[in-house]
Amino acid sequence: MIRKLIPQTIINIGKHLPEAIVANIKYGFPGKKLKVIGVTGTDGKTTTVNMIYKILKEAEKKVSMVSTINAEVAGKSYDTGFHVTSPRSSLIQHFLFDSVKNGDEFFVLEVTSHALDQFRVLGIPFEVGVITNVTHEHLDYHQNFANYLQAKSKLISNSKYAILNADDPSFKKLQNQTTGKVISFGEQTNADVNPSNLSLRLNIPGDYNILNALAAAAVAKIFDINEAKIKHSLESFVSLPGRMEKVENNKGLTIVVDFAHTPNALEKALLTLKKQTKGKLISVFGCASERDTEKRPIMGQISTDLADITILTDEDPRFEDSLKIISEIADGKEGFIKEPNRKEAIELAISLAKKGDTIGIFGKGHERSMSYQGCEISWSDTDTVRKALKN
Secondary structure, three states, rough: HHHHHHHHHHHHHHHHHHHHHHHHHOOOHHHHHHHEEEEEEEHHHHHHHHHHHHHHOHHHHOOOEEEEEEEEEEEEEOOOOOOOOOOHHHHHHHHHHHHHOOOEEEEEOOOOOOHHOOOOOOOOOOEEEOOOOOOOOHHHHHHHHHHHHHHOOOOOOOOOEEEEEOOOOOHHHHHOOOOOEEEEEOOOOOOOEOOOOOOOOOOOHHHHHHHHHHHHHHHHHHOOOOOHHHHHHOOOOOOOOOEEOOOOOOOOOOEEEEEOHHHHHHHHHHHHHHHHOOOOOOEEOOOOOOOOHHHHHHHHHHHHHOOEEEEEEOOOOOOOOOOHHHHHHOOOOOEEEEEEOOHHHHHHHHHHOOOOOOOEOOOOOOOOEEEEEEEEEEEOOOHHHHHHHHH
């Protein structure tokens, strides 16, 4: 309760800034000894980080990376599973230090707006800053979209190169926030990297993944990586855990687990699945507590518009009443099935589905726990689906 009375700016300056300074001094400012590529954006960060890493690795560059779901640092693999995308500053600096000690040239880092606002990446002179897109999210923390956009723009304010989405409504504003060279990507032919000058046939679904791939290609081109190698790396890229991850079954169903937890991501995921669905499309999702509450009815409307059946359920309710969250998603509209218990919601979706139908389970993705009343309960969407399929 006391924590909520203290302005975030005071916490950032009084707590996060000193922590970041100490971490930099302790590890000897390792970010200055690497070409660090930072990736931020509302959606697509994790996939883009992994795409960039794969291209650089397969081009025989010495590279480490940290994303939401995984980290590959100095030849060691880590299952991060962060509830927040960017770890605390001390861990980031530790990873960078290990990367330098390993003789790496590059480091690819997923960066959130919170991390940028809270000095978690202080002391890292980003060679390249990538912003995948900026849409409605985290307004609980940033208060308004302008503040959110400003936080995102900190990544590119002093980077040598800014990789920006030409299709994004905020493109021009972001373009004005950087002193570095701007390289654009997007579906538009006036973008520097676009489908007409880099044709890709990806193994992963979704037009949005084409944009993620174009952003990754734009980064690779900065470092003079051969276009044929870029294409090969991207076209052989496979789905990450919790990112449009299919769960195989013998019921003739398409069951997909995806991390979509923002209005933009949910809409893109549902549109992608709708195109591929012969039968009905069933959507299972919720909204986390202590997060942007304004997005709740927006996401409810999106699912109503695109899915044939929507089951509203828990997604980290924390200390908030589950039924209150679900009610705010429904926003007084009929047609939703309300089942707070996520296990039972998934089981219900499978029981309702017939051969040819698609079930999309959104919001948790790769995460291995769910938060209830201050406790982290062991959880996995994919494991729950597999158990339900056996019944």
